[in-house]
Amino acid sequence: MIEFKNLVKTFGTRTVLKGVSFAIAQGEILFILGTSGTGKSVLLKNLVGLMRPDGGEIWIDGEETSRFSEDEYLRVRRKVGMVFQQPALFDSFTVFDNIAFGLRRLEKLPEDQIRERVREALGAVHLAGVEEKYPPQLSYGMQKRVSLARTVALRPQVLLFDEPTTGLDPVTTTAVNQLIQELSRKLKTTSIVVSHDMNCALSIADRILVLDQGQIVDQGTPGELKKSQVPLVRDFLAEVLA
C-alpha cells in the first residue's frame, strides 16, 4: 500500500506539486495522466527517493519514507523499481551486465543465481539471446525492454514507469503496453504508469488519475473517466476518439 499525503514540491519559485494526495492499493495498475510539466515524473522520483518533497508525506507499507536517509532508501528501492523515460542503460556494459548490476549491488546474489535471474528477466520481456550485446547494438524499443528487464530482475513489489512508450513507434508502443499489463498480472506487482497515452490508460489501467498544474483534477476507473466533464479529461478523450 502506497499513500501520498498532501505532497508539495517546489523548484525555485515554481511549485510543481501543490498538495497532492492519493493512495494506491496492492496489485493495482494506476495511470497518472497529464500534460508536460505538471509534475507526474516528479511524483515518481519522490516516491523512490531521487527527489525529496518540500512538504507532505509518503507512506509505503506503513512507513513514512520522505525523511529517510540515503541508506534507508535502499530498503525502499528493494521494493520499488523504476523504469525511466529513457532506457538509461550503461553503454559500456553488455545487456547481461546491465541487468546484473542491481542484482550484484542491491541483492548481492552469487553469480549462478544472477545468471538465472537475468535469463528469466529477458524471457519476461521476450528478448532472450541478447545477453552479450551492448546497448548501442539494439534498437530503441529493445533498449526500453532491456531497461524493463533490469528492473523486473530485482522482483520489486511496485513498478514505476515514467512515460514508458515515449519515442516508440505505434507497434512497439502496443507491445510495451501489453508487457506492462502482462508483467503486472504475472508478477502480481503494483504498477504506477506516468503517461500521455489515454488510449493505453483506458485499455489497461485499473484506475486513472489526472494531474494538472500540480493538482489532481479527476480520478476514477476508465469507465468513470469516460463520463468525466473535466475539460482536460475531455481533451484527452477527444484525442483518443480522433
Next chain:
Amino acid sequence: MTKVASSLLTDIGGCVLFFKDIMRTLIRKPCRRVDFFDQVWKVTVQSVSTTGMAGFFVGAIMTVQFALQMKEFGALGFLGGLATSATVREVGPLLIAFMLSGKVGAFTSAELGTMRVTEQIDAIRCLGADPLQEMILPRFLGIVVSSFFLLTLGLIMSIFGGMIMGAAFAGVNFEEYLRHIPTIVTLPSVLNGIVKCFVFALVLATICTYKGFTATGGAKGVGQAVVKTAVSTMVCIVIFDWLTSFLSDITVRVVLGAQ
C-alpha cells in the same frame, strides 16, 4: 553583477561540498580496484601523446629563451640546469594541468553530463549503488594518479627537447647540458613541482566531475557543462598556481630547513 557573484559563490560552494562528499566516499566506501585501474589507464593513454609532445616542445622553448640571455653572460654551461629547473618548478605542472583540462577534463565532464541527462545516474541510485562510489571516485582518483605519470613523462620529454634544442641552437652538447641539472634542480624544486601537480590534479578532478555530475537540460546542458569545466579549470589552475607558489615554497623550506 549580483547574479554573477551569486552564481560564482554557488559554484564554489557546490565544488567544496562535492569534494567533501568524494573524500567521505573514499574513506567509507572506496571504489572497486578494477574501476580505479581502468580509469588510470584510460586517462594516461588518452593524454600520453599530447603531454609527451607538449613536454618536448616546452623544454625546447625554455632552452631557446634561456640561451638568448645566458649567451651574453658566457654562462651557457648552466643552460640545462636552469631550463630544467624552471620546467620542473613551474611550467611542467602547469602545462600538464592544462593538457589534462583540455582532454580529460572535458571528456569526463561530457561523459558524466550525458549520464546525468539520460537518467543513468538516477538508474544507478535506483539499482542500489552510490553514483559517487561507482562513477565519480574512480574518475577522480584516475585523474589525480595519472597526472603524476604524465608529469614524469612530460618532464623527461622536456629534458630531451631542451637537450636537442641546446645542441642545435646554442651549441651545448648533451653531456654539458645534463651536467648542472643535479646541482640546480634541487629536492625542494622537485617537491614544489610535485605539490603543484597534485593540487592542480585535485582542482581539475573536482571541477570536471562536479560540472558533469550536476549537468541539467539535455544536450545543451552537457555542452554548457563542458565549456564551464574548461573555463573554470583554467582559471582555478592559474589561481592555485599563484597560491601554491607561495605555500609550497614556504612549506618545503620549513620541512627541509633550506634557506
